[in-house]
Amino acid sequence: MHTERINIVITCDDDFIQHMGVMLISLLKNTTEPQNINIFFLDHGIKQQSKDSMNRICSDYKATIHFLEIDGKLFEDFYISHHINQVTYYRIIAPLVVPRNIKRVIYIDGDVIVEGDIKELFRIDLNNKVLGAIPDPYGIERIQELNIPNSKYFNAGILLIDVEKWNSKNLTKKLLDYIQNNNKLKYWDQDALNANLYDLWEELSPEWNYQTAIALNKEYSELSPKIIHYTEPQKPWQIYCRHPYSDRYYKYIEFSEWKQYNPIPNKIQQLLKEKKYKYFIFGTGELAKSFYTKVSDDKIIQGFIDNDSKKWGSLFENKHINSPNVINEFENIRILVCSSYFEEIKKQLESDYYKIENIDFFKINIDSNQFP
Template sequence: MAEQIHIGFGIDKNFGRFAGITITSLVHNNIANELIIHIVYDELLPEDIDRLKKTEQLYRNLTLHFYQITSTEGMTFIVPPGHITQAMYYRYLFAQMLPKSVKRLIYLDADIICKGDILPLWQTDLEGKVLGAVRDWGEDRSCGRIGLKNGRYFNSGVLLMDLVKWRQQKLTQKLFQWLEQVGNTKILWGDQDALNGVIDGEFAELPNIYNGIVINNTTLNEELDVVLVHYIDYI
């Protein structure tokens, strides 16, 4: 029996086309299950919305939902220099913008390609934690920089979220409060730093195959049969 898998993207007009590529790779490799995609955005190019809707029409196992951000009141965005935009923080907003009936979500950055079955990821036991993630490369430096006590630091490009617990813990508010209090003093990786700063090691550790990092065309874990390949370019 096909299972419904909820997947979220937080994007702006710079990433609409890339999200379309990620979504296409997901449906091609997960044809046995129903993929329900939730796209939180501030602005998208009309041609990108058109392409996304045409993609939805092509695949029987794909449903798209769009949620436009109309106000950023109460939100603090600290954007490091480079090609990254404030859209990185939109992953914080699923719990409040999606229907309460959506209780679990796989969040994906729009620079990811899916190469395999994500059902095992979707079914992962979070062991009571609010989210699951893959530990980041070079986490020791990041832990020291933002003062983590636990010694574990994750990459926020792939997150398995328990939206019920997220809502109960009022995590969105805590994240923006952390950003406001810390300001620019410790932030290097934006949304990722704040997530780690607030959660401080209290996450379920996902296998590396669900966030296989490729930095500037260099694969960090070549031996792995990676399901989700995450392409990161440093400018």
Template sequence: MHNILFTTDEKFAQHCGVCTVSLLKNNPRERFSIVVVGMGLSESSQKNLKACVNCFDNAVLEIVDFQKEKLIDFPQIGHYQKNIYLRLWVDEFFGDDVEKVLYLDVDTIVVDSISELFEIDLKDNVLASVNIPFATSHNRCHLPLEYEYFNSGVLIFNLKQWRLEDGRQKILDFLLKNSDIALNPDQDALNGVFYKKRLTLDYTYNAITPFFKKELFKKLGVRELSRIRENVKIVHFNGNARPWIYTCNHPYQRVYFKYLKYTPWSSYIPEDKSVFNYIKKQLRFMLGIESFVKLATVKGK
């Protein structure tokens, strides 16, 4: 049984459902114990999230109502809501017998089997994660230049080491000391605290938006970018690349909507969907001004 953690609020409950369905559809031979941690989730959203799992026979779901009082000591940084810190209580959401937990941001979708992730030996590392190519956040995180900066949207937690290291307290200490410079709160802190205690995963396990842009990450080379796009396992719609916004032209937008059809939110229609915006989307490609690449094929069952 593989352990999965999602954290969400009411606004992102639908996307959590889509990510859950994408995980289960693309990994039918695996069995999952899924924990969704929410703050202020409505009864309707909780019911819908449970329905996303009930139609599969390879997963069980538990919903945890997180008490906001636990967040009192954590600083409010920038535009981020404090619920971004919920994943830091991972050790409380799973029992002492659980060794490994895969955390996924709910603005991701799984588009292929990720069974190999669960076979990784974390050894004495606290976590595993995916680097952001050419990131320049080192000074902000007190991260030595010889280490790369990673994105926290996909994380494998080694719970034994997380507990031994008192991970949550170390993150809090870092944030309290650096709240004026930690622009990406827990991501900066995770980098600043655990850069020596983490494994690096392949880019395909957290393909963030720039991998699908024409002009970004070009220094990786055509061959490497093609490899990542062709073998992507987890697509991360970070930044402004939100597929539930109709005018977004991310090449995996239609895959998001394909999985949406298997959820109770299947009737969702983007507020900005219109004939005008349809023409606008098409013209961007025709005129060569669209920043996203147009892939010949996309993955996802």
């Protein structure tokens, strides 16, 4: 009896290997047949240490992984911006570089958590289309500019691809030519895929690509996501991520070699260990809440400070919200400002009204990697 192999294509650079590893663990833990998972890692020269991490994960679940060497020079002149590098373009050559006997693959980004059985996605009928995908709510603005006639735009983070149909239409070359002639694509290869495959994709249920915008839409509140996709710049491994399922990342990191990871920068973690100080968080918004929940010992934080007098005396995360006057009651205070108005707050508290001789200020950013 022939054993069905579930073919998964992934790629990332060394800086992203932890998050790709957590994704892979979630995928393998939630399938009933991890031994039948075939991973193809598009490798452009990642370190051996990163490969070892991927190999250990696959070995733990008896899955198979293959590293396919990619020449990154092909994409050197392609448009990149923000947190995106050339690796994003690798997915368009995946059908061309996997072994010839492979008929179908699932491409998966690294900023996702898989909670459904991936073989269910692999078996979906594509109705003679080249690929299956899920619409991207943020892509509506691109439809007119890209001249997409059917008014639909998909997210390329999770793709179910019919390899034979893709290659028979020579789509990799078509896409590479398109990108080279359109070097300012806002959403990189995703724009190119939508502009060229607008009539070749089958729309799948959003449960298979539960993007942040979908998760925040009340219309989909009853949907149980099978693949959670953190599509905004703020990711769950940073101090703040507004995806409702950001906690799932920490559920699966517990099964990994990165389980000691903490998004709070080391500098702040070390500061919080200095017992002679009293620590207050300035702000009572989502960033303050997220930062507080990631502090390993909640007893360190004395309470919160807010300028809104209506909040004074009430509780936030089971800690009291105080007037800024509270800083006059203590010596050696450290204020952790969880607000985009850091400079204004610092200037306010440095006024003559407050006793500030022994106060230190620290700005907490949404992205922990941006900590000054």
